[in-house]
Amino acid sequence: MKIALAGNPNSGKTTLFNAITGKIEKVGNWAGVTIAKKEASLKKSLNRYSQEITVVDLPGAYSMSPYTSEESITREFVANANPDVIVNIVDATNLGRSLFFTTQLIELGIPVVIALNKSDLAKKRKLRIDQELLAGELNCPVVAISAQNGLGLEGLVDRVIQAVGAKQLSAFSQGEISGIGEAKIRDLDEKRYRYVDEIVAKVELRDIKGDTTNIQDRLDRILANKWLGIPIFALIIWLVFSISQTYVGTYLADILVGWIDRFYSVVAGLMGANVSPILATLLLDGIIGGLGAVVGFLPLIMVLFFLLALLEDSGYMARVAMIMDRFFKWVGLSGKSIIPMIVGTGCAIPGIMATRTIQDDRQRRTTAMLTPFMPCGAKLPVIALFAGVFFEDASWVSASMYFLGITIIILSALIIRKITGDEKVNDYFIMELPEYRIPSVKRAAQSMLNQAKAFIVKASTIILLCNAAIQVMSTFTWQLEVVSQGNEASSILASVAAPFALILIPLGFGVWQLAAAAITGFIAKENVVGTLAVVFSITNFINVDELALVGGAGNIAGVMGLTSASALAYLAFNLFTPPCFAAIGAMNAELGSKKWLFGAIAFQLAMGYVVAFVIYQAGTLLQTGSTGQGFLWGLVAVGAIVATIAYLMFKRPNEPIRSKFQQG
Amino acid sequence: MENSFKFTGLFKRRRRHHCNHGRKNNCGHGRGNSLIHAELNQEYTIKKIRADNDKIGNFLFSLGCFPGSKVTVVSKIANQYVIVIKNARYSIDKELAWCIVVD
Structure with a gap:
């Protein structure tokens, strides 16, 4: 039935x-x-x-x-x-x-x-x-x-x-x-x-007629105010990130990591000295260490999802769409485009799917290809890690990544509108305004547990496999000999990642370890932290002794060899390059055209590279007074990218990509 | 689609309804009081929907917004109009508010 x-x-x-x-x-x-x-x-x-x-x-x-x-x-x-x-x-x-x-x-x-x-x-x-x-x-x-x-x-x-x-x-x-x-x-x-x-x-x-200005409307006038709307939104997002990262999340993460540490020692004790050291490292550092590094961030993600669910339940998000409509209209998107992006803060896949409610083809596709620029839950661990290591746990790092995401989306939409031809679309904005209500804690908790479950499933399958593979690849050379101490660059992983690292030099992180982490990030973004843990042999990032998210920040920063400028560039690179394969799959389904899909991936790669280059070089220039490594080569590459995009933007429109949308 | 190169500027704002409707009437839009000029908290009867896009007209219809039905504007915030139709609140942009002609 x-x-x-x-x-x-x-x-x-x-x-x-x-x-x-x-x-x-x-x-x-x-x-x-x-x-x-x-x-x-x-x-x-x-x-x-x-x-x-x-x-x-x-x-x-x-x-x-x-x-x-x-x-x-x-x-x-x-x-x-x-x-x-x-x-x-x-x-x-x-x-x-x-x-x-x-x-x-x-x-x-x-x-x-x-x-x-x-x-x-x-x-x-x-x-x-x-x-x-x-x-x-x-x-x-x-x-x-x-x-x-x-x-x-x-x-x-x-x-x-x-x-x-x-x-x-x-x-x-x-x-x-x-x-x-x-x-x-x-x-x-x-x-x-x-x-x-x-x-x-x-x-x-x-008894009460509902068609005169009421208290809710007065609240709207403040929350969606022309001038106050954006600062209030920024403040709320900053609060969400700082609570999840600096306060509650950190406290819970410390407890969890304590358990993982104990588990690590128990397993190490059980194995004793009789197990082959290679197997022991694979199990301890590759699997437990790599996984622990990722799972340690679970409480942060859970608190973030809890708070976002509260926010969604309150009715505020419809007001955000109201505020953003103005800005999105300037760049040829629909005010409704903000909804996929808000959903995408949790995970890009449902965000990309949420673009279906946008009617116009070009707007829908543009939104689908830009939604992955929002920092999704899987990108949070690496953001939190870098915020802790390089920026003394500043919660502004995560919040600013969120707004950098929105800014880059708006800029990108502008570029894409130019590339695809600026055809007039009659996009009227209409959105039902739900009543504000006290958000349900129970439902927020359910949403949080649901996310946690999904995260644990992912961590114990795909991320576990990736970490094990990374561990093996970084342990052996191509001749299947164990890599000797101080000779890590001869490993399989190093030789695979090294060519990519070369390209990344102008971005400030041209070492094979970071390149490898960026590559495994395409499988799942949580992998970035896991891979970093494995390749730099850091068992876990979260220190239980200090009540700070990341313990021994100075040590970790030293091992990775990054400055704050290159660290920020690395974050931006992770955020603005193509998302994980699953999200690319969702993009493929929603874009419904190979031309758009490959265009979107190329655009995302270009955007990630250019943004990271600008952040690293400008940051280094500000800090040291001179440009960073590989500036000239990077400038040539970025120049070529910018020239290509500019050509596409201002070429004669001979065949509009957007053609199918007809009214009625 | 234009076939000639024309630099329109990056931040070109679409000014579809650039005129002061109703005041000078040299814009071809015709006189008529749209919701743009509506007073707050006053119930109006819709006279017509002048959307140049059937879809939005049909959508408005499914919300109960069509000639003969009632509408009230409860707020004007930035470029948004908060309207009430059949006891439900909607936020619409100025362009759409212009489309709804009332008595």
Whole structure:
């Protein structure tokens, strides 16, 4: 048996889905968090029936009228999946709009059960809905629930089971619509709206009208203010990073690393002196050490995700989109482009997928190729590590990487707009403003644990393998002899990474160890820290004796041989070069064109190189009064890149890349 | 698409609605009070949607924003207009506010 959850965006479909299936899918207090359908079976505790019940969560839609393309996904799904029952989640605080979609669902002939969600919120706002009357009007059962607080879920499931096999009658019928013109459909839809208005007038009793300026609007005026909006956003992001990195995260990381250290000594003790030293190093330094270095940063990532989830739940993110719309319009992006980027702060892959809500092809593709420039969770360990080693744990490093990301994205969008041809796009901005609310700690904790789980799975599979491979490659020479002390440059790893290191000299980190770490970063960005730990034989970066994130910072800085300028350049290089392979795969899927994909990768490589070069050379010039290593060669390379990009930007537009988008 | 080289500047701002609508009416946009000139917290009846893009018109329709329905502007923040349609709040940009013609 299959039940489908359908309803308006931000009506709480995914919250209900999580509540009745026990899953932890991403939720957020804004419209359009869910972009693809998800399936899971009904939780055992709710399923008192002998059959397997599958629940399908659908992306939100306002309408199923045939002329709206983005809504056709929902329509298609409902038609194809043929669910036994549709659960229509209706926002009780917004009947007037929600029921429009409801009447369309009812016409499909599949039994519909209405879940009147946010009923607790409605009560708080002195809004009364006559459920029985509503059920009578629409010919389908109505159940008041609160998905967020888990109220009324059993009753909902019971009504759903009862509804199976029932014949769904529709009180409003528009008749056959295929083959009639758009204007005619519009007429019918207007009639449908009047019908909905009539129902709402009968069943809803509102004591407080919601259409005058209220306290929320006053808050908006401050938070989305023309001048204050950006500084407030910056302050919030800085707080998020400094709490996760300097305070709570560090404290937790210290505890965790203490355990890893003990585990290391236990394993070392167990092996004793009888195990071959090569095997011992592989296990201790390669696997436990490399992994420990990565896992040590887990608490930071968890705290970051916890805070970001709180922020997303509060409703603030929709206001960020409001603020950013102005800036993104200048560079030919849509204000909606900020949503994929915010999502991308967690992980670039769902961020890239979130670009689907952007209609214009060029804007969507540009956003998809620039989203990986946001510092994702996997890039956080290396950022935190370098902030600790080279900048005395300054939380401004992470926050400034975040804003450097946004700045580079805006600059890149400008360049890409020029390259692809500056065609006028009528991109209107419209975004539903969800109400502010006290974020749910429980949900933030769930999101955090979900991320932690994913991180641990990744660490114990792909990162573990990579670290082991790096350890082996750095232990042996091509003749399969063990590399002797002081002769590390003869290892397999060194000889593979050395040619790349040559290219990186003008960026200030042209040693094979750092080149190797940058390369393994393409497999997964967490690898950067793991590889650094292995190649520099540092068992773990986080020192439990000092209450600082990175202990012995001076030593580590000395081993790596980086200045603060080259360290910052290395961070920028990691941030602005192409993302991990998984994210490139997502880019491939969303860009839908090889030309765009290779263009995007080339552009990202070029951007990473140029930004790192500028940071290193300018930083070195400021610090020492002279330019850094390989300045001339780097200048030639960067000059060539800039010239190529400039040529592409200002060449005669003969064949516009962007051509398919047509209106209507 | 233009085929000649033209340097338009990097920060070219699209000025689609560069005129003072309603005041001098030499822009071809026609007179009509759009939401741009709407007073805060006053309910208006929508007269027409003049979008040059069917998609947005259809989208507005699905939100209940079409000729004959009611709309209220509750805030103007920078280039954004916060409007209420059927008890739901939306943030729209000035271009879209211009598209919504009211009585």
